Amino acid sequence: MSQKEFQRVKVIENAVGGRLSVSEAARLLQLSERQVQRLKQRYQPDSVTWVQHGNRGRQMPWALPVPQQQLILDLARGKYAGFNDSHLCEKLQAEEKLVVSRETVRRILRGAKLPSPQKRRPRQYRSRRLPRPRMGMMALTDGSCHDWLEGRAPRFTLIAFQDDATSQILAAHFQLEAENTLGYLRSLYTMITTHGIPLSLYRDRHSIFQRNDSHWTLAEQLAGKQTPTQLGRALQELGIQQIPAYSAQAKGRIERAWRTLQDRLISELRLAHASTLQHANVVLAQFCADYNQRFARPAAEAARDFRSLPRRFDLARCLCFHYRRVVGPDHVVTLGTRSIALPPLPGHRGYAGETVELSHQLDGVLRVYRGNQLLIALPLPLQEDAERRPAPRIAAATKRKTPMPRIYNLSGRPALAAVT
Secondary structure, three states: OHHHHHHHHHHHHHHOOOOOOOOOOEEEOOOOOHHHHHHHHHOOOOOOHHOOOOOOOOOOOOOOHHHHHHHHHHHOOOOOOOOHHHHHHHHHHHHHOOOOOHHHHHHHHHOOOOOOOOOOOOOOOOOOOOOOEEEEOOOOOOOEOOOOOOOHHHEEEEEEEEEOOOEEEEEEEEEEEOOHHHHHHHHHHHHHHHHOOOEEEEOOOOOOOOOOOOOOHHHHHOOOOOOOOOHHHHHHOOOEEEEOOOHHHHHHHHHHHHHHHHHHHHHHHHHOOOOOHHHHHHHHHHHHHHHHHOOOOOOOOOOOEEEEEEOOHHHHHHHHHEEEEEEEOOOEEEEEEEEEEOOOOOOOOOOOOOOOEEEEEOOEEEEEEEEOEEEEEEEEOOOOOOOOOOOOOOOOOOOOOOOOOEEEOOEEEEEEEEEE
């Protein structure tokens, strides 16, 4: 009996005994006087069942019959063992023609002490991080591979940079490839040429930004640090501090921007009938301008911390794929499967054995530098894995030669032939 029912018993008992009036009992129980009169008529001095609701213990008319509940338990223990609640509910509807809600399935399984295979980790404590006070102090970046055109074209990957202080989208573009270094370099170039160089970059721990392997070359061991990735090297040269995020919640601001884009931007692309990558990027540029006008907020301080490029700084040489090669005796360097013959220096001087820099830039031109001297520039299709050499071709299995007998001589006399 609940506390509410126990109070009702005591009040009605005093009302029946004349110690309380009907109006006082109605005020205590927050009932009408007519309802109190009914309770007095149902009162039984030696029992408390009169105070309980009449439907207690009865099965609801819409409740799932017991045989169907047992069928669900048998299927969960046998045919669909290990299925989670939602998956089991879908299979019951699709395969067994048994339409039940996920909550009903969950209640039946938990009542029979069948736990869910999905292990729920306890929520971790996370504190709110205040936005940076000035624009340009921190930029957020991430990529989102999504069906942006709803089947009208292949899935695109959206790479974007967002300001932390104002939530303004600084640069964004669609590409067919997944998240890669080339896409981030292009967006970084757009952001720097449009706004400037931010002080820091808040990003995830993708292998594009940092080395996640445990392999150290001899040169890295001697230097005491691993060679950075192509994007990590570019950020170091630009003086941008990298702040890795250790959870998706840490990048909450740009994750909320993705949620808005995956709602509004998809509708705008559908409204514009975009079906190609070029058209989608045009709509994206218009959408970002409207997004910044609608959702960007003013920073706490009016000053901007975006830095301008230093004088004579070669941004194209910084935001590129950078390789170092030793010049061969024939003044040829290799990049993947391509061999590049280098021109002589003035006076027909050679430089075999020296280290040169190969700069594969965003305009699709490979430039070879000896220090700051440009040796050669040639057009070369830009691809991320240019340094990676193709796997060696496995020759077809050759027919094994028949072993020939070998003759051994013992003390000048012929011995038996032994096949080896």
